[in-house]
Amino acid sequence: MNILIADDDSMSRHLLEKTLRREGYGVITVDNGRSALQQLLLPNGPRLALLDWMMPEMDGLGVCREIRKDHERPYVHIILLTSRRSKQDVVAGLEAGADDYLTKPWDPGELTARLRVGQRILQLEDRLVEARDSMRFKATHDHLTSLFNRGIILDLLSRELSRTRREEGCTVVMLGDLDHFKSVNDTYGHVVGDEVLREVSRRLLASVRSYDFVGRYGGEEFLIVLNNCDANKAIVRAEEVRSAIANHAVQTMRGPLPVTMSLGIFASRDWDLWLVEDVLREVDLALYAAKADGRNCVRLAKPTVLSAAPNPPVE
Amino acid sequence: VGRKSTIMRQGDRPAQAMVNLDELLIRVENDRALLCELIGIFKEEFPPLLQSLQYAVAHGDMKNVEAKSHALKGMLAGLSVTRAAEMASELEQTARDGETLELIDSLTLLEREVASLFPELDGYLIEMGQ
Numbered sequence: 001m002n003i004l005i006a007d008d009d010s011m012s013r014h015l016l017e018k019t020l021r022r023e024g025y026g027v028i029t030v031d032n033g034r035s036a037l038q039q040l041l042l043p044n045g046p047r048l049a050l051l052d053w054m055m056p057e058m059d060g061l062g063v064c065r066e067i068r069k070d071h072e073r074p075y076v077h078i079i080l081l082t083s084r085r086s087k088q089d090v091v092a093g094l095e096a097g098a099d100d101y102l103t104k105p106w107d108p109g110e111l112t113a114r115l116r117v118g119q120r121i122l123q124l125e126d127r128l129v130e131a132r133d134s135m136r137f138k139a140t141h142d143h144l145t146s147l148f149n150r151g152i153i154l155d156l157l158s159r160e161l162s163r164t165r166r167e168e169g170c171t172v173v174m175l176g177d178l179d180h181f182k183s184v185n186d187t188y189g190h191v192v193g194d195e196v197l198r199e200v201s202r203r204l205l206a207s208v209r210s211y212d213f214v215g216r217y218g219g220e221e222f223l224i225v226l227n228n229c230d231a232n233k234a235i236v237r238a239e240e241v242r243s244a245i246a247n248h249a250v251q252t253m254r255g256p257l258p259v260t261m262s263l264g265i266f267a268s269r270d271w272d273l274w275l276v277e278d279v280l281r282e283v284d285l286a287l288y289a290a291k292a293d294g295r296n297c298v299r300l301a302k303p304t305v306l307s308a309a310p311n312p313p314v315e
Numbered sequence: 316v317g318r319k320s321t322i323m324r325q326g327d328r329p330a331q332a333m334v335n336l337d338e339l340l341i342r343v344e345n346d347r348a349l350l351c352e353l354i355g356i357f358k359e360e361f362p363p364l365l366q367s368l369q370y371a372v373a374h375g376d377m378k379n380v381e382a383k384s385h386a387l388k389g390m391l392a393g394l395s396v397t398r399a400a401e402m403a404s405e406l407e408q409t410a411r412d413g414e415t416l417e418l419i420d421s422l423t424l425l426e427r428e429v430a431s432l433f434p435e436l437d438g439y440l441i442e443m444g445q
Contacts (some may be wrong), residue, residue: 011357013389014352014356014408015342015343015349015353015393054382054385083388104389105392105393106341
């Protein structure tokens with residue numbers, strides 16, 4: 001682990017550096033507060049810092065305050081080095097954002113013990129962040145395919161429609177459904193069915209741009225949101241997705257299985273529909289048309305019927 | 316290298332030793348080479364810092380007196396020159412309190428205190444074969 005030592009006293013720096021290197025730490029030394037702040041703000045900068053209280057350009061308290069302003073960065077454990085002993089000073093240091101303080105001249109045993117405390121706190125923080133990220137992922141992703149789950153993909157669609165309308169752009173929505181998937185489950189079992197769903201999900205992700213959204217809408221239904229996509233290219237993009245699924249059989253434990261997908265497509269520029277429910281209704285009708293036309297094909301929702309169409313808009 | 320060595324038996328040390336060597340050895344974890352390096356840094360940086368302090372006192376520059384005496388205090392304490400560090404601390408406080416008249420006396424006391432410091436440090440270096 002790297003530790004930042006910030007002290008304008010070169011004797012202090014030298015002694016600290018030697019002591020910490022002996023303990024196996026990596027060490028970065030600077031002689032003023034401004035440089036300390038720069039080091040701490042670097043990507044992958046040190047997460048443990050020993051800051052002298054009084055330094056040129058910016059004192060240790062100033063560095064603490066600046067670091068604590070940024071809540072998005074990984075936590076930095078800061079130990080203030082000070083010759084000040086009054087309770088008021090200690091409180092001021094802690095209030096500024098320091099986690100601990102050490103009085104100069106320090107005892108090497110106390111120094112290394114306090115650094116180990118800092119390390120333990122950082123390790124705990126890392127575990128908490130990891131757990132939070134894991135929970136966040138589980139709350140937003142489908143556990144089988146790791147695609148966005150239904151709630152999140154609909155939320156993303158809603159946001160994207162709003163943005164598109166504001167910017168007068170176009171969002172393309174695709175609803176894809178695996179053809180005859182029930183027979184895969186019935187013939188080969190759900191384990192093989194799950195293999196197919198995972199591989200299809202992987203291919204869907206691979207066939208869109210990194211900033212497009214792919215979610216599992218239902219059992220074997222997938223919702224794809226193409227941001228800022230030219231409406232004229234909607235069918236071409238959908239064909240790319242369809243062929244990504246159909247062109248190669250899915251390898252499963254029961255051998256290769258041919259799989260196809262039917263897709264309904266909706267291009268927001270063609271319609272004056274901005275509610276998710278309306279968009280889903282139209283794209284679902286287009287998917288229905290693709291199924292009715294023999295499956296393994298794509299159909300575009302038509303802007304000819306704007307409400308409660310008795311018949312699905314079929315191309 | 317050079318750890319766990321005895322530098323100077325307590326009885327052999329100067330009777331009026333300014334450096335609390337026992338404390339300093341604990342702080343450097345008996346690393347003789349490190350101790351020599353610290354003394355080297357001190358010998359290089361202390362004189363110009365003291366000169367800056369003298370200049371600031373002569374010109375009544377209280378802000379600089381406070382800053383320089385604070386830095387001197389840190390250096391002296393870092394080398395376990397305890398009494399002189401306390402004097403530097405008093406000088407720092409005097410400047411902070413704005414007591415101009417007492418500055419020169421406080422500085423004189425500090426100068427007298429550290430007058431024999433360098434020979435003592437040189438003695439340690441010779442003892443350690445540097």
